[in-house]
C-alpha cells in the first residue's frame with residue numbers, strides 16, 4: 001500500500017485509528033443523498049500533525065451547514081482595531097461587531113482566493129482545521145497581509161484530541177489538527193512567523209498570532225517549540241482509554257437496562273461532535289432520542305437510524321438514561337439534568353473520564 005504523506009511536512013504518516021462507517025452529512029434524511037465513509041485518523045511523528053482522511057470533494061460537507069454566528073471572548077476586537085482594514089475568514093457567517101469595518105470570505109469553494117485587497121488584520125475564525133488546500137490558503141493570505149499586519153488564528157488544538165480524548169472534534173470537516181510544531185513548520189514556508197501562541201480550555205483550543213518574517217520582530221515571549229508533543233505512548237493511551245470507556249459503558253448499561261423494560265435513553269447534545277462520540281463509543285444502538293437546548297436541527301442521521309432532537313427531556317419519563325455528548329458543557333448539562341426531574345436517572349459522563357451518577361426518585365431519598 002502507498003504510504004499516506006503528511007500534508008504539512010510531506011513525511012510519512014501513521015494511521016492509528018479508524019471508524020468503519022461515519023456519516024458525511026448528518027443533516028440529510030434522504031437515503032440517496034446521505035453518505036457515509038470510513039474515517040481514518042493519521043499521525044505525523046515528525047511535525048505532530050493529526051489529520052483525518054479527506055473526501056473527494058468538501059462541498060458536500062458544507063451544503064447543509066447551519067452554524068449560528070458565535071462571537072466569543074477570545075476573538076473580540078479591541079479599540080485599536082477600529083483603524084485597521086480587517087478581513088475575516090470563516091466557515092459561513094462573519095462575526096458581527098458594531099463599529100468595525102470587516103470584509104468577509106468563506107472557506108468553501110476557495111472563496112478566499114478571491115481576495116483582492118491587502119489587510120492589516122486577518123482573522124481566521126474557527127475554521128483552520130477545515131481548509132482543504134491549506135498550502136494554497138497560506139500562500140494567498142500571506143500575500144494579502146500588509147507589512148506590520150497580523151494574522152489571528154483561533155481553533156481547537158490538535159494534541160488535545162489525543163491527550164484529552166477530545167474526540168468530539170473528530171469528523172470529516174476537521175482534516176487538519178494543528179500542533180504548535182506543524183503550524184510553525186507550515187507558515188515558515190510562506191514568509192510568516194509565530195508572534196504569540198496560547199492554549200486555553202484545558203489545552204483544547206489555541207490562539208496564534210502570526211506576523212511577516214522579515215519584520216525582524218524580537219520575540220520577547222519565549223515559546224517552547226516542543227511543548228505538547230505527542231509520543232507513541234500517548235497514542236497507545238488514547239486507544240486504551242477509548243476501549244476502557246466502551247467496556248465500562250457496556251457493562252453498566254447492561255445492568256441498568258436489564259432490570260427495567262422501558263428505558264428512555266437520551267443523548268444530551270446534538271451536533272456533529274455528538275455524533276463523533278456516539279460513533280467512537282458505539283452508542284448508536286442504545287440512544288433513541290437526543291436533547292439539545294440550542295440546536296436548530298430537528299434530527300440527526302446516524303446511518304442505521306435517524307434520531308429526533310428534542311429541546312428538553314420529558315420530565316415524567318421514568319428510568320431516564322442520559323449520556324453527556326457535549327463534554328465542553330459538562331457542568332451546565334449536569335445541572336439541567338438533575339434540576340429538572342424527580343424521577344430515577346442514570347447519568348453518564350463519558351469524556352475525558354468516565355463517570356456514572358445515579359439518582360433515585362425523591363420519595364426514596366426522604
Ligand SMILES: [Zn+2]
Nearest residue numbers: 006009044047
Ligand atoms: Zn508532518
